[in-house]
Amino acid sequence: MAWSTRELAELAGTTVKAVRHYHEVGLLEEPERASNGYKQYRIQHLVRLLRIKRLAELGLPLSQIADLGDAEQRPQEALQVLDAELAATIERLQRVRAELRVILRHGTPVDLPEGFGTVGAHLTDADRALVLIYSRLFDEAGMDTVREMLRTADRTPEDEDFEALPADADEEARRDLAERYTPQIRHLLRDNPAVATLGAQLVGGPGPAGRTLGRALNELYNPAQVDVLRRVNALLAEDGSAAGQDG
Structure with a gap:
């Protein structure tokens, strides 16, 4: 059984545009084509697409996802770096929220x-x-x-x-x-x-x-x-x- 690009995208919960982009940047291997020229995606493509989608949801850049390849690699180092970046971002956003609460409470100018x-x-x-x-x-x-x-x-x-x-x-x-x-x-x-x-x-x-x-x-x-x-x-x-x- 094979799927078209649209069917694959729907199964993975993404878009045809995203699938095509993953092909362009080398993240997703091009499938074989039927005699009529249509792509024929199989289980390995679906699994790879789902992995790409999951890693992207965690915040990994596509360039790092490409470096991981298709194998079941554990991107521990990349995830640790990402975790540290997210912690710093959360801390900054919490500081900003605290500042906004003070500004709103006291009515002070925002340019201080x-x-x-x-x-x-x-x-x-x-x-x-x-x-x-x-x-x-x-x-x-x-x-x-x-x-x-x-x-x-x-x-x-x-x-x-x-x-x-x-x-x-x-x-x-x-x-x-x-x-x-x-x-x-x-x-x-x-x-x-x-x-x-x-x-x-x-x-x-x-x-x-x-x-x-x-x-x-x-x-x-x-x-x-x-x-x-x-x-x-x-x-x-x-x-x-x-x-x-x-x-």
Whole structure:
């Protein structure tokens, strides 16, 4: 008894197109043909097709299935590799689902790095962009420090004034905001002492990373905002010098 291509495909629970593709890639041997030119598939073809289908269902690529041949080989090594890949994929998908649950629960933007879903709701577009850049410049420990700093930072009137500061803000407005902002930043740094070691957690060293951070600040914030940040840094540096002398 012999089957046509369509009959074989139906028996195996696949399609004629799949059977023809397996012929093309050398997975399934071409059967003999009857006098009328029609293919005549037999039991060995059905068994081979069912094996191909089963291995494909397990996730083995067709190239690896071809390497196994027709014999009853046990593809243990290939299956172990596949199992490890699937485990890694499942772990990644579980992480993604956990992140999605946090994002949906807290309504945080989706463009923040992994782990920032609970701390980024109050960040501006520029702040979120900066955090994204941080994720490429700092190592894992550095990003943990950034995340903890954001977690402990409450939104203040000074934050709102900084966000609303126009690019053409005058000298008095910049100086006033910097002087009001400095105690807040000082308090934040005091609560997060690990920030002082962030420079050591830059990937690739402080040179290239520092230049990237400088460009990011100058392009994400307007000139008046950048000037306020520089003034705050200068005031903090003065505090540091005074503290060192007192000590």
